[in-house]
Amino acid sequence: MAAAPGPNAELIKAADEFAAAVKNFDGDAMAQMKLLKEADRLRFLLESPFDRMMKQWESTSVISALHLLVETGALEKMPQEGSVTPKEIAALINIEESAIARALRLCVMEGVAVETAPSTFAHNAKSLAYATPGMREFFRITIEQLKAYVKLPDYFKSHTQEDLFDLKKSPFAWAFGLEGLTYYEAISHNPDRFNMFNQTMTQMEKQVPILGMFPFSSMQAEVEAEPERPFVVDIGGNRGHCLVAIKSEAPNGFGAKMILQDREDVIGSLTKEDIPGIETMVYDFFTPQPVKNAHIYYLRRILHDFYEPVCVKLLKNIASAMGPTSRLIIADMILPDRTDMAGDMTIYWMDFSMMMLNGKEKTKAEFEEILSEAGMEIVKVWPFAFGTQANIECRLKRG
Ligand SMILES: C[S@@+](CC[C@H](N)C(=O)[O-])C[C@H]1O[C@@H](n2cnc3c(N)ncnc32)[C@H](O)[C@@H]1O
Numbered sequence: 001m002a003a004a005p006g007p008n009a010e011l012i013k014a015a016d017e018f019a020a021a022v023k024n025f026d027g028d029a030m031a032q033m034k035l036l037k038e039a040d041r042l043r044f045l046l047e048s049p050f051d052r053m054m055k056q057w058e059s060t061s062v063i064s065a066l067h068l069l070v071e072t073g074a075l076e077k078m079p080q081e082g083s084v085t086p087k088e089i090a091a092l093i094n095i096e097e098s099a100i101a102r103a104l105r106l107c108v109m110e111g112v113a114v115e116t117a118p119s120t121f122a123h124n125a126k127s128l129a130y131a132t133p134g135m136r137e138f139f140r141i142t143i144e145q146l147k148a149y150v151k152l153p154d155y156f157k158s159h160t161q162e163d164l165f166d167l168k169k170s171p172f173a174w175a176f177g178l179e180g181l182t183y184y185e186a187i188s189h190n191p192d193r194f195n196m197f198n199q200t201m202t203q204m205e206k207q208v209p210i211l212g213m214f215p216f217s218s219m220q221a222e223v224e225a226e227p228e229r230p231f232v233v234d235i236g237g238n239r240g241h242c243l244v245a246i247k248s249e250a251p252n253g254f255g256a257k258m259i260l261q262d263r264e265d266v267i268g269s270l271t272k273e274d275i276p277g278i279e280t281m282v283y284d285f286f287t288p289q290p291v292k293n294a295h296i297y298y299l300r301r302i303l304h305d306f307y308e309p310v311c312v313k314l315l316k317n318i319a320s321a322m323g324p325t326s327r328l329i330i331a332d333m334i335l336p337d338r339t340d341m342a343g344d345m346t347i348y349w350m351d352f353s354m355m356m357l358n359g360k361e362k363t364k365a366e367f368e369e370i371l372s373e374a375g376m377e378i379v380k381v382w383p384f385a386f387g388t389q390a391n392i393e394c395r396l397k398r399g
Contacts, residue, residue: 004048011045018042030386033344041342062110065103066130067143074100075123075131078113083122137199144193148175148356165307165358172356183305183357188265198266201238201301208301208346210245213382213391214329216296222325223254223295230294231256235285235318236302238262240275242331246298252277259291285314293323300331304350305359308370315374322396328376330392334383335361344387367392 005011018038025031047055069075077092078084086104090097104121107113113127129135148171155171163169173179173186181189187197216232223231231253234243237260247253260267260275261283270280283290285302297318303311318328333347351361362370368378375397382391 002049004051005045008045011042014038014042014045033386037342037344044341058110062106062112063143063146065106066112066139068099068103069107070130070136070139072100074103075113075127078121078123078127078131080123080128083116083120085120134199134203137196138203141193141196141200144196145172145353145356148172151175164355167306167310167358170356170358175356184263188263194265198239198269202241208333208389209384210242210300210331211249213331213384213389214393215382216246216249219250219295220254223250223256226295227255229256229323230259230291232296232298233259233261233289233291233294234298234300235261235283235289236299238266239270240278240280242298242300243278244275247277256295259294261285261291285317288317289321292321294321294326297322297326297328298331299328302332303330303367303370304332304354304361305357307358307360308362308366310358311370312373315370315376319375319396322376324396326395327379328394330367330394332367332390332392333361333388334367334381334390334392335363336388337363347388372397 018035021031021035021038025035043055044052072093072095074089074093074095077089086097086101089095089100101119104113105115107127108115108121111126112124112130114122114124116122123131130139151174152171155174159169159174164171167182168180170183170186172183173181176186178186178189186193188194219231223229231250232243232246234240237243240260243258243260247258257279258277259279259281260270261281263284264282267280267282281291289297299318302314306314315328322328333350335347335351336343339348347361354360364381371377371394376394377397379393379395382393384390
């Protein structure tokens, strides 16, 4: 068996850099993300191959314990303050108390909940997150996807290579016995999954930020000069959270319309109070864009849902509505040309996740290619301060 690495220069250097960065840490969110990444790196440098496998076993056990506690409502039944015994929780949800105790102990080992006295447990901030709507749905959708991930080898055994690119043959839909439906039809097929997905879209602000890239506030003079043109059309905008965020930089949309477009059931699930001051529109982005000559067409986390030929169709529909000064802002991650262990993980797990629904993360060159095919060009890439998230500002090709 391969031994654990002994003391070595790389490990010592990483530890020294980590210690220095911790001493300078001022609570800044980006610095915290970088430190977490460095802490992972330290562990990777220290562990043997077997340590890695053990860690994975631990992680899958903890995830399964959390799954049990979330789905049975055990975490929700724990008081927000004060302690409780597994026996007391068991009485509320009709589950054998030892199963609850064993699952809770595993969670405590990873810092989720605390054991305040022998076999007495209490929430901490991390366990409370799993009992909070929104965050809980975020966790639940990872489990939903896991169910499809474990079937991937069988998917490939039973499908042709081309099937992976067929919108009606996604690994996700197949895993749930829904082959023939697109991913989004499969999402809508089950109300619980539909809600889980929509709640999840409004989370992840830290890993997938909305603001801090393209300066929406800089559009003020331009929009106020032509307020009859819509300010932002958010295509596939889900619950309107991006428009709400953009509005915080552009009060009242600088006097112009802000329009949210999505599928019928998504738009139908929203109330006016959810998105004050935002107009909604049921729209299929595989049809020509009906809102003409807007200042900005905004496309966040849409292109990564699809492979290139589908993206080109979608982009052509937007191009057909754009005027000479319209901007298209693509908010997506940009796949680095090379994988670096110390880099941000988000894009890689997201890319694998997108494979389940006939999509992929793309490099800058791949974005340039699909945009060019749709008659557009990149004006500027606005990267986020950390990770691979960016806003790609585009316009109709000139010259
Ligand atoms: C990955 S989510 C992204 C949501 C949002 N833009 C964000 O970044 O949080 C994709 C969105 O596209 C919507 N969508 C899927 N197919 C669509 C279609 N054919 N026409 C319009 N919207 C669609 C989904 O309902 C969902 O809200």
